[in-house]
Structure formats: structure tokens, C-alpha cells
Amino acid sequence: MRPFAYARAQSADAAIAAMAQDARAAFLAGGTNIVDLIKLDVAQPGTLIDIGALPLAAIEVATDGSVRIGALARMSDTADHTAVRSGAPCVAMALNLSASAQLRNMASIGGNVLQRTRCVYFRDVTQPCNKRQPGSGCSAIGGDDRKMAIFGANDRCIAVNPSDFSVAMLTTDATIHLRGPAGERTTPFLGFQRLPDDPALDTNIVRGELITAISFMPTALTRNSTYLKVRDRASYEFALVSVAAALDVRNGTIHDARVALGGVAHAPWRARAAEAALIGKPAVRATFAAAADAELRAAKPQRLNGFKVVMAKNAMVRALGTLGGAA
Ligand SMILES: Cc1cc2nc3c(=O)[nH]c(=O)nc-3n(C[C@H](O)[C@H](O)[C@H](O)COP(=O)(O)OP(=O)(O)OC[C@H]3O[C@@H](n4cnc5c(N)ncnc54)[C@H](O)[C@@H]3O)c2cc1C
Numbered sequence: 001m002r003p004f005a006y007a008r009a010q011s012a013d014a015a016i017a018a019m020a021q022d023a024r025a026a027f028l029a030g031g032t033n034i035v036d037l038i039k040l041d042v043a044q045p046g047t048l049i050d051i052g053a054l055p056l057a058a059i060e061v062a063t064d065g066s067v068r069i070g071a072l073a074r075m076s077d078t079a080d081h082t083a084v085r086s087g088a089p090c091v092a093m094a095l096n097l098s099a100s101a102q103l104r105n106m107a108s109i110g111g112n113v114l115q116r117t118r119c120v121y122f123r124d125v126t127q128p129c130n131k132r133q134p135g136s137g138c139s140a141i142g143g144d145d146r147k148m149a150i151f152g153a154n155d156r157c158i159a160v161n162p163s164d165f166s167v168a169m170l171t172t173d174a175t176i177h178l179r180g181p182a183g184e185r186t187t188p189f190l191g192f193q194r195l196p197d198d199p200a201l202d203t204n205i206v207r208g209e210l211i212t213a214i215s216f217m218p219t220a221l222t223r224n225s226t227y228l229k230v231r232d233r234a235s236y237e238f239a240l241v242s243v244a245a246a247l248d249v250r251n252g253t254i255h256d257a258r259v260a261l262g263g264v265a266h267a268p269w270r271a272r273a274a275e276a277a278l279i280g281k282p283a284v285r286a287t288f289a290a291a292a293d294a295e296l297r298a299a300k301p302q303r304l305n306g307f308k309v310v311m312a313k314n315a316m317v318r319a320l321g322t323l324g325g326a327a
């Protein structure tokens with residue numbers, strides 16, 4: 001491990017100012033991702049700015065009914081919170097299906113959204129990787145691509161985003177709250193995580209910005225949601241494919257729908273073709289199967305992961321079935 005300086009910020013402004021003083025500085029929240037990457041020599045911060053003392057861990061319900069999750073809220077506390085469990089059950093489910101109990105007690109929501117890909121070549125500094133070293137090539141292309149993307153990839157990067165929470169948040173039209181050198185701003189959750197047009201950039205965060213919170217408004221749609229995760233083993237493992245689904249069913253007809261897939265793209269994948277195929281249709285298995293087919297028609301699997309197309313279809317039908325009562 002390379003030497004680095006450590007500083008504990010006492011305020012958001014101090015944390016942001018400290019970032020401006022070192023071009024290689026990075027924030028430290030729970031440390032469950034960045035410390036791994038430092039040990040692997042993938043991340044080489046000059047200064048680690050510990051934001052753990054900032055008052056950003058609260059989960060609150062605002063007067064308008066929206067739920068605001070502080071960026072430093074632990075994954076476990078978020079999964080356990082009544083407002084999250086009732087307002088967007090799929091979010092609590094996605095968190096409880098993530099990592100392990102010990103990690104969930106340490107890791108923060110902001111860090112979860114910003115965690116980096118688990119691509120084995122990205123984490124191995126002896127291998128070319130356009131994300132770690134722009135222009136060096138992509139070792140996954142023609143290599144072990146079993147866990148890689150089936151949507152939105154290109155000839156520069158075929159990695160997938162590992163965050164379960166982020167997939168579930170796409171069912172809620174959530175907002176990310178940021179504070180940086182230029183002040184405060186908000187941005188939609190959808191689109192914050194990027195496709196690999198520039199593989200070095202995982203998100204649209206501006207250097208030096210701090211995520212302060214993530215908020216969403218519970219609705220009839222978000223309250224009827226579920227999360228299904230398919231993985232190589234039942235615990236302590238990232239998704240091969242996951243599905244977050246939300247349905248608003250009225251008198252047997254789908255009034256509104258949100259579907260997102262994980263483990264399939266460089267960013268959580270909003271399944272818009274599936275949503276279009278669901279809305280206005282009866283909430284029955286044939287509708288769910290047609291919606292899954294509509295979405296997966298555009299999939300472009302890699303050499304070793306054609307199975308993800310079938311897996312994603314089956315997972316979508318099963319997840320939607322549990323919501324629509326036609327499993
Ligand atoms: C063995 C293992 C299994 C795992 N399995 C899963 C899984 O199944 N599903 C899943 O979703 N995740 C999984 N994870 C990932 C885990 O959830 C993340 O490591 C964790 O959420 C990161 O949060 P953290 O607070 O520890 O972030 P840190 O490691 O402290 O930070 C991560 C990154 O975010 C930046 N950062 C953190 N907070 C902020 C902020 N507020 N504003 C700006 N920048 C910030 C840091 O600078 C760093 O770049 C697993 C991790 C491990 C080690």
C-alpha cells in the first residue's frame with residue numbers, strides 16, 4: 001500500500017475545501033470499497049478525507065411526505081427504516097440482499113452509489129483496463145466476460161455496475177443532492193450513473209462534490225415494489241442479474257410500471273421497453289412475459305454470458321408476478 005495523508009473533516013465545507021487542496025484527494029465514508037482499491041493499488045489517493053463525522057446520516061420524512069436518506073446513512077439502517085420499507089420495499093430488499101451484515105453495518109448509501117465496478121481486470125493492476133488507465137485497452141473483451149454487460153456496452157468497456165441499491169432506486173424517480181465548490185445542486189438519480197462512453201467516468205459527479213442525500217416521494221407505484229437478485233451463491237455475492245419492479249395495478253389493469261435491471265450494464269438499466277409493454281395491459285403472466293421479451297430483444301450478450309438474457313427474462317416474469325398476483 002502506498003502512503004497517503006489522512007484528514008477528518010468537521011464540516012461539509014471543510015471537506016470540500018480539503019478536496020480542493022490535493023488533486024489526488026478522495027473522500028472516505030465507510031471505506032469498504034475505497035480501502036480495498038487502495039490495497040490493490042487501483043486507487044492512489046494523496047489524502048483520504050474522512051467524512052464520517054459529518055451530520056449526514058439521518059433518514060427523514062419531510063412535510064411533503066418525501067423520504068430523504070442522508071448520504072452517510074448505513075446500508076443496514078436504511079434497509080431497516082420504516083419509511084423506506086413502506087415507501088419503496090424494493091429498496092430495503094435490495095439493501096438486505098447486498099454484501100454481508102458486517103459490510104451493511106459499515107457501508108454508507110453515498111458510497112454504495114459511487115462504488116466502482118467489480119470487473120476482475122479493473123481490480124488487477126497488471127492487466128490493461130480503459131477504466132483504470134484510459135487508452136490501455138479492455139482485457140474483458142475476448143477474456144472472461146461471463147459477468148459482463150448485455151446492454152449499453154461498447155468496444156472500450158463491457159463492465160457492469162455492482163450497486164443493488166441503485167437499481168432499486170430507479171423505481172422511485174429519486175433525486176441526488178450534492179454540495180461542491182460551486183454550491184448545492186440536485187440531479188435525477190436516473191442518468192447519474194453513466195454508460196461507458198468514457199469508461200473512466202462512472203457517474204456525473206463533479207470532482208470535489210459531496211453527495212449529501214438521496215430523496216424520493218413514495219407513491220402507490222413505489223409502495224408495491226419488489227427486488228429479485230440472481231447470483232452464483234446465496235449470500236455475500238454481487239448480482240449476475242437483478243430486477244427491481246414496481247406496479248400500480250387497478251382493477252386488474254396495470255396503471256403504471258417501473259422496471260430496472262442490475263448486473264446487465266455499466267449503469268443500472270431502466271427497462272423502458274418492458275414498462276411500455278406493461279402499462280394499460282392486464283396484470284397476468286402473459287403480459288409479464290411479453291414485457292420481458294420486449295426488453296431483452298435488444299440485449300447484446302458477450303461470448304460467455306448469453307445465459308444472462310434467459311436469466312433476465314425469467315427474473316422479470318417472476319418479479320412482476322409477485323407484484324401482479326400472477327406468479
Ligand atoms: C465482499 C463485498 C461484497 C459486496 N457485495 C455487494 C452487493 O452484493 N451489492 C452491493 O450493492 N454492494 C456490495 N458491496 C459493496 C458495498 O456495498 C460498498 O463497498 C459500499 O456500499 C461502499 O460504501 P462505503 O461507505 O464503504 O464507501 P467508501 O468505500 O468509503 O467510498 C466509496 C467511494 O465513494 C466515495 N464517497 C463515499 N461517500 C461519498 C459522498 N457522500 N460523497 C462523495 N463521495 C463519496 C469515496 O470517495 C469512494 O470513491 C460489497 C462489498 C464487498 C467488500
Ligand code: SF4
Nearest residue numbers: 119129138157158159
Ligand atoms: S470491462 Fe471496463 S473495467 Fe473491465 S477491463 Fe474492460 S475497460 Fe476495464
